[in-house]
Amino acid sequence: MARITAGIATSHVPAIGAAIDNGRTQDEYWKPVFEGYEFVKEWIKDNTPDVVILVYNDHASALMLDIVPTFAVGFAEEFLPADEGWGRRPVPTVYNHSDLAAHVAEQLVIDEFDITIINEMDVDHGLTVPLSLVFGQPDEWPCKVIPLAVNVTQFPTPSGERCWKLGEAIRNAVKTFPEDLNVQVWGTGGMSHQLQGTRAGLINAEFDQRFIDLLAHEPEELVPMTRLEYLREAGTEGIELIMWLIMRAALGYGVEEKHRFYKVPASNTAVGHVVYEARS
């Protein structure tokens, strides 16, 4: 049977991708950010999954214009890195595990989540920057990736509660897949940031630290937080943190926190990162 063994959360700032692609990770500005990922790059060598269900948001690269899905699962066999205005990132093509993607999407609909199926799309920095942070710069990504895109751009986004329930449903769906697969769920985005208006540049370190403090062992404290509270406290783009709840819920009741990291800033954003192993 397939099982979810671990979860990773990380910010997915595009400038981090650019720093990797342009060989600037050891610059004075970037070094302290990348030091926070030394742990996961070692840890993943012993914990490489067969499949990552990668929860991210599309930044108006493939979605959000003509079609605005609340939750969307990528179904294509492969996904190219998107050209977001400066050419495609020089990173490997992302290959899907189509059978598991189909199973998860089917089970989620049966479980009353109205999932959108995406049969063709490119994937942007929201998906590729986390892969680069964890796996570095390989010729091929060492596992299959199922993209799961969440609308955190157009309001109302799904609520934190809804995201939590989706994570629980993903857990149940994976458990009922007959093939023996090691699956990780990654939640990306955040932490606090705002990219518009005179409030641009907002960072709320106190909020972010509390979020990380509670996520591993007291996530029920975070689940009821309203969308409005995310916007007020963590900035308009800080609501990306609801995607961390999907990851956490997918791991089940008990987790072991292997690593945590927090650093301000990367470009406009507070960088947060955790690594959890599932206990059950």
Add this chain to the structure above:
Amino acid sequence: MPRARLYSLEELEDIPGTHVFTARRSRQGYHLHKFCMSLMKAENREAFRADERAYLDQYKMTEEQKEAVLARDLTRLIELGGNMYFLVKIASTDGWSAQKAVSSMSGMSAEEYAAMMRDGGRSPEGLRSKREQN
């Protein structure tokens, strides 16, 4: 099950210095955003650079939106229905970093904004709610 935690979208207007991108604003910005996403192809970026006005005239944007694009007035574009995830494609076409683009709305110079971010960013104190002034 009670359907809890509903609230009026008018509450969103209570956040200082912020235009939350709602479904209505998404429709207002649709043609502007169609232009922005066209810049995801190198040949379109070249055509836009060659004659910005002629390129914009291919899209059913409002005149105000076109003028704000030509002026690179991101504050105005957000007021006219824009969302930064679309608008940043204009900045990328110009070779601006996302930080420089965002700083242009902040009321500070790019250098001042970068220094603020290095010092820990903008504090949320006093910027959570117009009504509560907290």
